[in-house]
Amino acid sequence: MSRILIVDDEASICWSFRESFSDLGHEVEVASSAEEGLRIAASGPLDAVVLDVRLPGMDGLSALGPFRERIGPAPIIIITAFGDLDTAVRAMEGGAFDYLVKPFDLDQATALVTRALASSAAPQAVPGDDGPDSGPDALIGNSPAMQELFKQIALVAPTDVPVLITGESGTGKELIARAIHRHSRRRSGPFLPVCLAALNPNLVEGELFGHVRGSFTGATHDRRGLLELAGGGSVLLDEVGDIPLDLQVKLLRAVEHREATPVGDARPRRIDVRLVAATNRPLAELMKSGEFRQDLFFRLSVFQIEAPPLRARRDDIPLLAAHFLRSCRFAMTTSPEITPEALAELRRRPWEGNVRELRNAVEHAAVVSRGQPIRPEHLPPAGLGLAPSGPASGDGGGTSPPADDDARAIADRLSAWAAREVARPGAAPLHERFLDLAEPPLLRAVLDLYQGNRAAAAQVLGIHRATLRQKLRKYGIQ
Numbered sequence: 001m002s003r004i005l006i007v008d009d010e011a012s013i014c015w016s017f018r019e020s021f022s023d024l025g026h027e028v029e030v031a032s033s034a035e036e037g038l039r040i041a042a043s044g045p046l047d048a049v050v051l052d053v054r055l056p057g058m059d060g061l062s063a064l065g066p067f068r069e070r071i072g073p074a075p076i077i078i079i080t081a082f083g084d085l086d087t088a089v090r091a092m093e094g095g096a097f098d099y100l101v102k103p104f105d106l107d108q109a110t111a112l113v114t115r116a117l118a119s120s121a122a123p124q125a126v127p128g129d130d131g132p133d134s135g136p137d138a139l140i141g142n143s144p145a146m147q148e149l150f151k152q153i154a155l156v157a158p159t160d161v162p163v164l165i166t167g168e169s170g171t172g173k174e175l176i177a178r179a180i181h182r183h184s185r186r187r188s189g190p191f192l193p194v195c196l197a198a199l200n201p202n203l204v205e206g207e208l209f210g211h212v213r214g215s216f217t218g219a220t221h222d223r224r225g226l227l228e229l230a231g232g233g234s235v236l237l238d239e240v241g242d243i244p245l246d247l248q249v250k251l252l253r254a255v256e257h258r259e260a261t262p263v264g265d266a267r268p269r270r271i272d273v274r275l276v277a278a279t280n281r282p283l284a285e286l287m288k289s290g291e292f293r294q295d296l297f298f299r300l301s302v303f304q305i306e307a308p309p310l311r312a313r314r315d316d317i318p319l320l321a322a323h324f325l326r327s328c329r330f331a332m333t334t335s336p337e338i339t340p341e342a343l344a345e346l347r348r349r350p351w352e353g354n355v356r357e358l359r360n361a362v363e364h365a366a367v368v369s370r371g372q373p374i375r376p377e378h379l380p381p382a383g384l385g386l387a388p389s390g391p392a393s394g395d396g397g398g399t400s401p402p403a404d405d406d407a408r409a410i411a412d413r414l415s416a417w418a419a420r421e422v423a424r425p426g427a428a429p430l431h432e433r434f435l436d437l438a439e440p441p442l443l444r445a446v447l448d449l450y451q452g453n454r455a456a457a458a459q460v461l462g463i464h465r466a467t468l469r470q471k472l473r474k475y476g477i478q
């Protein structure tokens with residue numbers, strides 16, 4: 001028989017726990033405030049404490065330390081009505097065994113406390129407070145899938161083990177990596193993300209490991225690589241599935257021996273980084289086809305986190321939409337509201353581009369609605385400008401482009417135009433003439449749609465702002 005203390009100001013929760021644990025033969029104490037709970041804890045040994053975060057007087061998170069002093073290593077289970085990442089991390093850092101998000105299923109809660117009682121050791125407390133999880137790097141969501149994700153981040157962040165984050169494009173893998181860093185002991189060190197797919201394969205080695213002067217043409221001075229520059233911090237190896245095979249061997253050595261050898265140097269240098277890798281490619285298949293080394297996979301994936309696709313957590317869509325309106329990247333005097341009809345439309349869409357696509361859609365609508373409440377017609381057509389990548393899974397996946405009469409008509413006109421133009425003597429190259437024909441109306445249309453906001457137009461066009469400016473100058477578009 002164990003002695004369990006329940007600290008919650010909701011009498012119904014105390015009552016249900018008391019019933020459930022008494023049935024299991026345990027002795028149950030209840031308290032409606034942390035202060036009362038601490039008095040009970042001082043009066044005799046406890047085997048577990050279930051502690052609500054929201055309490056009158058001292059809150060549950062602040063009470064974690066004083067409880068730990070009184071009850072030693074006995075497990076503490078936190079109950080929270082919020083379940084945000086900040087609470088989860090602070091609970092785990094404060095030495096909580098696990099946490100429950102209200103409303104919870106009593107059987108599940110009982111099973112958790114039973115598991116906690118069976119475990120002999122409670123996790124070590126890690127000092128430090130990271131402040132609230134808000135701002136541009138905030139991971140938004142409170143669906144069960146996100147709760148699970150927060151829990152995993154909270155578990156792994158204080159350790160120094162490598163983490164592999166998998167998931168479709170746009171699901172927030174980089175944000176997750178940032179959250180792991182932010183909540184780790186390395187939080188005051190640098191966080192350096194490197195997108196391996198975007199680098200010239202000949203440069204990846206130098207980027208990661210550095211080079212010495214004279215090691216290749218153009219290497220006029222020594223340069224430290226990212227693994228060295230991130231000393232005391234974390235490196236995100238984004239699109240890790242794209243690392244060339246020969247470099248995988250070198251990376252494996254770096255991870256195993258914690259040292260990096262710059263290009264052109266024989267002497268390895270000590271490195272002190274936490275590696276987080278991310279990919280939207282199926283590494284298991286790449287291993288089968290010999291494109292990814294198994295040993296490196298096992299080294300990088302000591303802890304794996306799967307970022308859930310947005311269609312598996314549609315309940316988060318209203319929260320995310322409100323968040324993106326508040327933090328809209330395009331200057332707006334007020335952030336408009338979203339009508340229930342527009343919200344229903346947002347919840348209905350397949351979101352193959354995940355949160356990134358939702359963010360773009362919401363920002364597009366905010367610009368088009370001009371400060372008025374956002375209605376469905378302000379949203380861009382579903383699936384616009386999307387290049388879905390990664391496996392489509394779960395419900396609602398897979399849309400095919402609608403039969404597009406306009407596109408067919410344009411293609412027919414273009415074929416006729418090309419047939420005529422191809423033989424025009426002395427004219428500029430055909431592709432250049434085609435761009436001169438097609439680009440101005442396209443740019444004008446997008447600029448009109450975004451009321452001259454070039455940042456928004458460049459984003460939807462998928463080109464850099466400087467490139468857009470250059471093109472506007474070229475075509476004399478104001």
Ligand SMILES: Nc1ncnc2c1ncn2[C@@H]1O[C@H](COP(=O)(O)OP(=O)(O)OP(=O)(O)O)[C@@H](O)[C@H]1O
Nearest residue numbers: 138139140168169170171172173174175280355356
């Ligand atoms: N849970 C979330 N809360 C708030 N914003 C999010 C969330 N998930 C993703 N985003 C936003 O969606 C966009 C894409 O996120 P991110 O770059 O982290 O995705 P990714 O999975 O790394 O994508 P890729 O595989 O294409 O690199 C960013 O603007 C990011 O801020």
